[in-house]
Amino acid sequence: MAAQSPPAPAESLLAPGISLGLARHRAATVHDVRYDLSLDLTARDSATGRVILRFRRTGTDGAVLDFRGRRLLHALANGRSLPAGAARNGHVLVPAVLLGEGENALELEFVADIAPSGASIIRTHDPTDGADYLYTLLVPADANQLFPCFDQPDLKARVRLTLTAPAAWSVVANGAAVSSDTAGDNVTSRFAETEPISTYLIGFAAGPWHRVSPTGGGRPITAYVRRSRAGEADLDTLIALHRRALDWMEGYFGRPYPFGKFDFVLAPAFPFGGMEHPGAVFYSEERFVFREPPTLPRRLARFSTVLHEVAHQWFGDLVTMRWFDDLWLKEGFATFMAAKALADLDPTAEAWKTFYLGNKPGAYAVDQTAGTRPLWQELANLDQAKSNYGAIVYNKAPSVLKQLEYLVGDSVFRSGIRAFLAQHAFGNATWRDLLAAIGRAAGRPLTGFGRDFMRRPGMPVAEQRLAVKDGRIARLSLAQRPALALSGPGPWTERVEVLLAYRDRPAVRLPVELGGALTEVTEARGRPAPEFVFANAGDYGYLLLLLDSASVRALEAGALTRTDDALLRAMLWGALWDQVRASRMTPERFVRLALAQLPAERDEQIVPVMLARLDRVVRAYLGPDPRARVQGEVEAMLWQGAADTARAYDLRKAYLDGFIGLATSSAGVAALDSLLSADSAAGAPLRAPTRWDIVTRLLELGAPTAQDRFTEQQRRDSTADGRRLAFIAAAGRPSGETKRDYFTRYFADSSLNEEWASGSLGPFNALEHQALSLPWLRPALDSLPFIQAHRRIFFLETWLAAFLRGQTGDSALRVTRRYLADHPRLPEDLRRKVLQHMDELERTVRIRRP
Numbered sequence: 136m137a138a139q140s141p142p143a144p145a146e147s148l149l150a151p152g153i154s155l156g157l158a159r160h161r162a163a164t165v166h167d168v169r170y171d172l173s174l175d176l177t178a179r180d181s182a183t184g185r186v187i188l189r190f191r192r193t194g195t196d197g198a199v200l201d202f203r204g205r206r207l208l209h210a211l212a213n214g215r216s217l218p219a220g221a222a223r224n225g226h227v228l229v230p231a232v233l234l235g236e237g238e239n240a241l242e243l244e245f246v247a248d249i250a251p252s253g254a255s256i257i258r259t260h261d262p263t264d265g266a267d268y269l270y271t272l273l274v275p276a277d278a279n280q281l282f283p284c285f286d287q288p289d290l291k292a293r294v295r296l297t298l299t300a301p302a303a304w305s306v307v308a309n310g311a312a313v314s315s316d317t318a319g320d321n322v323t324s325r326f327a328e329t330e331p332i333s334t335y336l337i338g339f340a341a342g343p344w345h346r347v348s349p350t351g352g353g354r355p356i357t358a359y360v361r362r363s364r365a366g367e368a369d370l371d372t373l374i375a376l377h378r379r380a381l382d383w384m385e386g387y388f389g390r391p392y393p394f395g396k397f398d399f400v401l402a403p404a405f406p407f408g409g410m411e412h413p414g415a416v417f418y419s420e421e422r423f424v425f426r427e428p429p430t431l432p433r434r435l436a437r438f439s440t441v442l443h444e445v446a447h448q449w450f451g452d453l454v455t456m457r458w459f460d461d462l463w464l465k466e467g468f469a470t471f472m473a474a475k476a477l478a479d480l481d482p483t484a485e486a487w488k489t490f491y492l493g494n495k496p497g498a499y500a501v502d503q504t505a506g507t508r509p510l511w512q513e514l515a516n517l518d519q520a521k522s523n524y525g526a527i528v529y530n531k532a533p534s535v536l537k538q539l540e541y542l543v544g545d546s547v548f549r550s551g552i553r554a555f556l557a558q559h560a561f562g563n564a565t566w567r568d569l570l571a572a573i574g575r576a577a578g579r580p581l582t583g584f585g586r587d588f589m590r591r592p593g594m595p596v597a598e599q600r601l602a603v604k605d606g607r608i609a610r611l612s613l614a615q616r617p618a619l620a621l622s623g624p625g626p627w628t629e630r631v632e633v634l635l636a637y638r639d640r641p642a643v644r645l646p647v648e649l650g651g652a653l654t655e656v657t658e659a660r661g662r663p664a665p666e667f668v669f670a671n672a673g674d675y676g677y678l679l680l681l682l683d684s685a686s687v688r689a690l691e692a693g694a695l696t697r698t699d700d701a702l703l704r705a706m707l708w709g710a711l712w713d714q715v716r717a718s719r720m721t722p723e724r725f726v727r728l729a730l731a732q733l734p735a736e737r738d739e740q741i742v743p744v745m746l747a748r749l750d751r752v753v754r755a756y757l758g759p760d761p762r763a764r765v766q767g768e769v770e771a772m773l774w775q776g777a778a779d780t781a782r783a784y785d786l787r788k789a790y791l792d793g794f795i796g797l798a799t800s801s802a803g804v805a806a807l808d809s810l811l812s813a814d815s816a817a818g819a820p821l822r823a824p825t826r827w828d829i830v831t832r833l834l835e836l837g838a839p840t841a842q843d844r845f846t847e848q849q850r851r852d853s854t855a856d857g858r859r860l861a862f863i864a865a866a867g868r869p870s871g872e873t874k875r876d877y878f879t880r881y882f883a884d885s886s887l888n889e890e891w892a893s894g895s896l897g898p899f900n901a902l903e904h905q906a907l908s909l910p911w912l913r914p915a916l917d918s919l920p921f922i923q924a925h926r927r928i929f930f931l932e933t934w935l936a937a938f939l940r941g942q943t944g945d946s947a948l949r950v951t952r953r954y955l956a957d958h959p960r961l962p963e964d965l966r967r968k969v970l971q972h973m974d975e976l977e978r979t980v981r982i983r984r985p
């Protein structure tokens with residue numbers, strides 16, 4: 136006879152997903168969690184597993200586990216079977232009566248899916264040698280799709296993995312491999328128990344990997360890549376970069392690398408740039424293996440990703456956000472620390488220019504939209520955590536940290552960070568804990584900073600106002616307003632550096648504390664009239680800066696090209712671009728500026744960014760008539776840039792890419808086609824990725840030679856990557872049938888992996904295909920809830936961006952607005968994502984209006 140049970144957890148805690156209520160309840164009642172997890176990976180479509188979950192509890196409640204895997208086979212709590220119906224709504228309920236004082240042991244057997252997409256274990260098939268590779272990706276809340284667990288970041292657990300795989304495979308996991316047993320064709324490998332880690336950070340990979348572990352001196356690191364790419368991957372270089380990254384972080388944080396060992400895997404078709412699993416970082420093979428000579432931005436992007444994931448070992452893995460509402464904390468820090476490290480490790484890289492180009496435009500583009508959110512993003516249920524990813528956490532957060540460091544000073548900032556890590560090591564923390572630690576180090580509270588930058592959505596716009604009299608500054612002021620009404624009234628308090636640039640004397644930099652609707656730069660008064668003013672020199676401020684008209688004119692007249700400081704020049708180009716997006720400069724005027732001054736720009740990082748903006752202006756912002764007036768001139772400038780032997784390869788390649796993207800005139804298309812017959816372009820042999828880019832454009836443009844070129848390129852490049860690129864290129868065929876076929880496959884083809892699908896969205900939505908793709912806009916919007924539920928974090932953003940940036944007309948805007956109007960109860964996170972991406976379409980329509 137059963138004893139009378141104490142009350143079970145409230146029914147609301149058992150709702151689908153992992154509610155904040157459930158997480159809080161468990162954090163208060165569950166302690167000292169350990170998982171002993173065994174998985175058999177020898178079947179193709181599923182893994183059978185067993186987990187022994189040990190924990191202590193406070194109080195007398197039952198326990199709620201999370202499990203969304205294929206099937207629960209068997210479950211025991213302290214040796215006794217769970218009652219029928221214990222598994223429901225993605226949870227497993229363990230009645231209180233089966234739990235006791237001291238340590239409890241649950242034993243569960245289960246089946247989890249293995250699939251190219253939509254499963255916690257991703258399988259990718261290599262067509263060149265027929266091999267299969269498996270890896271996990273459990274962030275933000277998919278660990279419970281793999282095995283029954285307490286799937287929340289603040290129930291950290293020690294994890295011991297045991298993996299059974301074919302004998303020819305290697306396996307890598309968070310802990311070091313400690314033993315292996317061969318039985319028949321299979322090997323069972325056991326891994327060391329980890330330090331306490333969050334469930335989303337559990338990771339393993341299995342397959343016939345090529346492995347490299349350099350012998351000799353240096354920190355032991357093993358790198359993994361699939362066999363067919365082993366010849367192309369520069370693993371020794373990558374290992375050396377990781378060693379430098381780990382050494383630098385240990386020095387800055389004043390703490391040794393916190394986990395037992397460090398390895399990394401270049402994972403095929405990986406849907407992220409990287410994932411920071413402690414001890415087993417995974418990277419996108421596509422971004423890490425270069426098939427043609429990498430340009431500087433590509434090399435820097437790769438090193439920055441390494442630094443980002445290594446920084447996560449401390450920020451994210453050692454100290455973890457309590458809940459995904461503070462996702463910004465780990466992402467902001469990883470990117471900010473990566474820039475600091477890069478600035479130190481490679482002074483020639485001009486890391487803060489890279490940081491500006493990589494973060495600010497992206498952050499400002501989203502933070503000015505009605506879909507923006509604060510850095511701290513309220514989150515009621517982990518099943519919506521995917522929506523918290525995006526420019527706010529990845530780009531605004533590091534920008535805000537840059538402002539914070541400038542505000543308190545480098546050494547205070549570092550002391551605060553070290554104290555924060557010491558206090559919360561192997562635990563969890565919130566943004567309040569961080570600001571408290573830095574505030575203590577600074578000797579002043581940071582409550583105002585928290586209010587402005589953690590809790591408040593949106594951003595300030597600052598407008599320069601300059602009055603000159605008799606050759607001297609009569610008045611310089613900065614007028615501040617919120618970019619959006621949703622931020623609420625009132626100014627942000629920030630520290631910026633105001634630059635007065637002169638043609639005939641050194642520039643003057645004035646530190647200014649912004650506050651109030653109007654800030655007077657009193658220090659500027661009476662100084663000689665500058666050639667131009669730039670009120671965010673050094674990029675310390677987080678604000679959209681609108682230049683005064685005299686400064687714009689001076690920059691157009693040549694001051695831009697004469698500016699030596701590349702970070703400043705990058706920001707000036709950016710400010711001029713912002714003039715266009717704010718409808719303060721016509722797109723024609725911007726094209727004229729680019730034609731006149733871009734050829735003189737020799738910065739390898741600025742040029743590709745500006746060429747991408749020029750592409751957007753010409754192909755989207757200009758209507759047909761003004762475009763026809765400049766198309767030939769722009770094509771000529773790009774073609775000459777690619778052919779100019781006086782320029783470095785990186786620049787020529789950027790111009791070549793620009794030409795491939797923009798050429799549409801018949802002469803331009805013929806020139807594109809001729810590149811495929813030539814052996815080289817931009818001064819280097821023409822390699823497969825660029826060939827594919829050209830073929831893709833020829834298909835998009837419906838060029839007469841396109842189909843033959845496509846067939847020829849398929850024959851030339853039959854590698855695994857070649858097949859991917861062929862799939863992507865074919866999405867650019869200008870036919871209704873192609874669009875229908877691809878759109879159907881995005882949902883119906885379970886063998887299609889997300890990386891292929893993401894890649895094809897650009898050609899599917901080529902700007903030249905608006906009439907063909909417009910009918911798919913509404914179905915694309917209608918699919919958002921499905922995508923949110925079944926695709927990985929970044930897919931939804933890529934999807935929305937591709938469909939909305941592929942349109943420039945009123946009709947597309949009407950379709951999007953109608954979709955929002957038809958769904959007044961659309962989940963708020965999805966509505967915001969639509970608003971974020973609709974903003975560019977709205978601007979495009981506004982800018983095009985004659």
Ligand SMILES: [Zn+2]
Nearest residue numbers: 443447466469
């Ligand atoms: Zn990250």
